[in-house]
Amino acid sequence: MCRNIKTLFNFEPPATEDEIEASALQFVRKLSGFAKPSKVNEAAFHVAVDEVTAVARRLIDALETAAPPRNREEEEIRRRARAAERFA
Numbered sequence: 001m002c003r004n005i006k007t008l009f010n011f012e013p014p015a016t017e018d019e020i021e022a023s024a025l026q027f028v029r030k031l032s033g034f035a036k037p038s039k040v041n042e043a044a045f046h047v048a049v050d051e052v053t054a055v056a057r058r059l060i061d062a063l064e065t066a067a068p069p070r071n072r073e074e075e076e077i078r079r080r081a082r083a084a085e086r087f088a
Contacts, residue, residue, distance in 0.1 A: 009060050012069035020060070024052035
C-alpha cells in the first residue's frame with residue numbers, strides 16, 4: 001500500500017499540495033489498514049489525512065539542505081530502472 005509514498009523534499013519544482021496529500025493518504029491507509037474506510041470510520045479517516053497533510057507540509061517547509069535540488073525526471077528514470085531490474 002505504501003509504495004506510492006515518494007520523497008518530496010528538495011525537488012525542483014517543489015512538491016505540490018496534491019503530492020503531499022497523496023502521500024498522506026497512503027500513510028493513513030497503511031496505518032489504518034483501510035484502502036477505503038467504512039462509513040462509520042470515514043470522518044476519522046479524512047481528518048487524519050488532513051492532519052498528516054498539514055504536518056507533512058510543515059516538515060517539508062522547515063527542512064534545510066545544502067544539496068542542490070533534485071530533478072524529478074532524473075529521479076523517475078532511476079526509479080524505473082530499479083523497478084525494471086528488480087522485476088525483470
